[in-house]
Amino acid sequence: MNAEFIEALYQLEKEKGISKDILIDAIEAALISGYKRNFHSAQNVRVDINRDNGQVRVFARKTVVEEVLDPRMEISLDAAQEINATYQLDDIVEIEVTPADFGRIAAQTAKQVVTQRIREAERSIIYQDFIDREDDIVTGIVQRNDNRYYYVDLGKIEALLPHTEVMPGEKFKHGDRIKGYITKVEKSTKGPQVLVSRTHPGLLKRLFELEVPEIFDGVVEVKAVAREAGQRSKIAVHSQDDDVDAVGACVGHRGVRVQTVVDELRGEKIDIVHWSEDIRDWISNALSPAKVLSVEVLDNDKVARVLVPDHQLSLAIGKEGQNARLAAKLTNWKIDIKSESEMVADEQDDSILTTDQIDD
The missing domain is CATH 3.30.1480.10 (NusA, N-terminal domain)
Incomplete structure (x- = not known):
């Protein structure tokens, strides 16, 4: 030397x-x-x-x-x-x-x-x-795949997209440009390992941040997200400014903002609802698009009993219970939904039981 x-x-x-x-x-x-x-x-x-x-x-x-x-x-x-x-x-x-x-x-x-x-x-x-970018969204190009992962080029590194983190029906080929949500960054003997997801609820939140300037600026806040990837999602938003409609900001003029997110998620249906400090209003909003008559809250058990019109029952529950399930995930409350006729029948049953007890 x-x-x-x-x-x-x-x-x-x-x-x-x-x-x-x-x-x-x-x-x-x-x-x-x-x-x-x-x-x-x-x-x-x-x-x-x-x-x-x-x-x-x-x-x-x-x-x-x-x-x-x-x-x-x-x-x-x-x-x-x-x-x-x-x-x-x-x-x-x-x-x-x-x-x-x-x-x-x-x-x-x-x-x-x-x-x-x-x-x-x-x-x-x-x-x-990349450790500072955990829980962030990235754009990459699919390079190849095997029986476990898609390998996505992020420029400085090749990220791993597990097949289990791909939405139902999604298939990628070499050269496809996709967005993913960084779930984990680890050190390994071969260098840093970045894992990304297409199914994580955080992806939906980050996509709205990209499309809605009011969210990026902090005027509109995303309060909660519930997602069944590839099928349907719910996102709850709240405006810090009374002059700004949180839901309207996310939908955009003629729905252009939400449609961009839907397109990125391959047609996934998205319900955008208002968040509220009042738990009754919050649960009622979470069941949108169904109309709710009343919400009875049992605070100790974190259970809510919801009354809906008869013709809204199937909408409130959703196909295979999906709407009710997503509302429960969104609010973190157990939700028991009943129609008006079911409520009347229950009250009659209670009345009959009470009468029988008096006769005895």
């Missing part, structure tokens, strides 16, 4: 942000192993790289003892004092043992160490970039 090598390390420090001193320390540690391996030495050695000219020197480190039992590790007091009269017992004596052709080994080792450290530094930078 030479002064040009040291200058190259300075340049790497500026361009990659890798400390020159850390690189030199790592090279010195690697050269110790290289020396012992190539020269079959069991000595305790130290490698020194001159920070100015790049010169590499190897020193055997020996402990000063009265009686030498292992000459590879020990040196007698007399021999030590011949080198320097100030040496005493238990001192460490360093004797240069640099082999004649050690420069070649040093250069090869340095190249390997620097390459590895650059790779590690780049992986660390990528990890730091």
